[in-house]
Amino acid sequence: MDRSAYTLVLMFVLVGLTACSPATKRVQINEALIEVEAQKQSDIALQSLIHHHDRLLRISYPLLVTAQPYCEDDTRASIGVQFSNKYSIPDDLQDAAQRKYDLGDPIQLLLIAPDSAADVSGLQPGDVLVSINGIGSPVGEDALEDLHDLIAKEIKSETVTTLTIKREGVMQSFPLTPVRSCNYPVVLSGADEVNASADGDRIIITKGMMRFATGDQELSLVVAHELAHNAMGHIRAKTTNYLLGSVFDIAAAAYGVDTQGLFGNIAAGMYSQDFEAEADYVALYFMAQAELDIEGAANFWRRMAAEHPGSIRTNHAASHPATPERFLAIEQTVVEIEAKLSSGAGLVPEYKQGREK
Ligand SMILES: [Zn+2]
Structure with a gap:
């Protein structure tokens, strides 16, 4: 250690010995309680994120559908669903999503716009996607990307589409008719x-x-x-x-x-x-x-x-x-x-x- 570094360390030790500290004792917290509190924080952050997405979907859905004639070629067939699995959730909230929504590798219908084709057909938030028109839903890390391709192929506006889902362990099929919407996510x-x-x-x-x-x-x-x-x-x-x-x-x-x-x-x-x-x-x-x-x-x-x-x-x-x-x-x-x-x-x-x- 050269002389200047030695002086610096010495000064730091001296400051440490004389620095002011709080007068009262620090409350000691049990490690297990810290873990529970951290989970609570994640649950609140996730709830807030989902609330924002739900509000955006509910507000934007009717506008994107009614403005469709003005969107020229930028349109798509829409059923009013926001699909999700754990990989579409930020890393630090994935455990919370697992706890709250049982969100794992399979794709779920996480959010559904009111009065959309999915809503009218009886589909519900939390339904696990099994297949679209009999074609099995992708699962895992790249599932949402693959689902995007599947939707582009299978979901056409004004054409009946059948979604098969699992709800509380029971498979059910829902025919629905997608509508045309502006394609501006x-x-x-x-x-x-x-x-x-x-x-x-x-x-x-x-x-x-x-x-x-x-x-x-x-x-x-x-x-x-x-x-x-x-x-x-x-x-x-x-x-x-x-x-x-x-x-x-x-x-x-x-x-x-x-x-x-x-x-x-x-x-x-x-x-x-x-x-x-x-x-x-x-x-x-x-x-x-x-x-x-x-x-x-x-x-x-x-x-x-x-x-x-x-x-x-x-x-x-x-x-x-x-x-x-x-x-x-x-x-x-x-x-x-x-x-x-x-x-x-x-x-x-x-x-x-x-x-x-
Ligand atoms: Zn402007």
């Missing part, structure tokens, strides 16, 4: 920030947003807004605009000028506020079509702007600062839709001349 992000986004393929909602949007109408508004971004092709349009703008960056580079993507970024931001306004507008139609209450919708976005002005990345704060115009436009849309509802007119958004989805 709604993904729960573990982030605590109050945020939501759409990437053209998925809708991403953070845990922070789940906590902020306490009412079902509030969460529906968020999901419908992001769904509208995907369904109306906003992400594709922004990418196209970016590529068009990049032509100038590439041309500048040919003359030795490094624009650092300036033109591409400017072009990607073009019409951002219009895209936001359209997402707000179309989202309210999606909600009304799904027979959800839209009264007072502007209040949620007002609260959002007031309490989290920097949230909903790339959407509201960055490209669309909270403006009175936005909230008034939402209120006006609610009036427009309610007038159509009371007159019995079709719930179709108003398009610009020559443009229709």
Whole structure:
């Protein structure tokens, strides 16, 4: 040990001898009780995770189904089930999932959306999947990936599908008719920030947003807004605009000028506020079509702007600062839709001349 290291160790020992310590005794806990408490913590964490997923499925299912005509080629046949086995649960919660749901290698119907094909047919959360149309369900670590392929092959919309399950040890078969739905999985992000986004393929909602949007109408508004971004092709349009703008960056580079993507970024931001306004507008139609209450919708976005002005990345704060115009436009849309509802007119958004989805 060289001299400086020796001095450091000596100082540490001296500090240790003289450092302040708490005055009262530390409560001694039995090791077995610590183990029980750790399990309790895992059970609470799992319960919270499942609660968020259940809420997301229940809220997003009717919107994804009713918005289907707007999703063009991004559709799939849906039965309204979230399948799971222990490998789809975070490692540290797998033991808790085993205790609470008996979740192991076989695939279970962990969550079922109300009024979905699965719900109507009589399937229940906790049923263990045995087969689809007589083809045995995959089991084990890669089972959910394999199930994805099996579902793509066997589950077609408007075509009767038979799910055979095991419930309390008894095998039962349930015929059901899947419906067409937008194919934008709604993904729960573990982030605590109050945020939501759409990437053209998925809708991403953070845990922070789940906590902020306490009412079902509030969460529906968020999901419908992001769904509208995907369904109306906003992400594709922004990418196209970016590529068009990049032509100038590439041309500048040919003359030795490094624009650092300036033109591409400017072009990607073009019409951002219009895209936001359209997402707000179309989202309210999606909600009304799904027979959800839209009264007072502007209040949620007002609260959002007031309490989290920097949230909903790339959407509201960055490209669309909270403006009175936005909230008034939402209120006006609610009036427009309610007038159509009371007159019995079709719930179709108003398009610009020559443009229709
Ligand atoms: Zn947006």
